[in-house]
Amino acid sequence: MCLSDAEIWHLVATRVRKLDVTYSLEKTAKYARIEYTMYIDRKPLYYIVNIMMPCSFLVIISLLVRPISLISVLFHSLQQMKNP
Secondary structure (H helix, E strand, O other), X not given: OEOOOOOOEEEXXXXXXXXXXXXXOOOOXXXXXXXXXXXXXXXXXXXXXXXXXXXXXXXXXXXXXXXXXXXXHHHHHHHXXXXX
């Protein structure tokens, strides 16, 4: 069972327990306490596709763009030095 459309989490198991509890102030009254336990598993594909891939793509693009812009700046400065 998936908890959302993006399938980030996978519901592995659930457990419900009902306990009768008496508190120390009122020894005569019993209260019902219900404990819900959910075991969920996170799917890593969502994080790889939506976080890691765009970040790595941006890093690669920035590494490629920086040398190209540096080369163009050096080329233009050399042209200006030749043609004052």
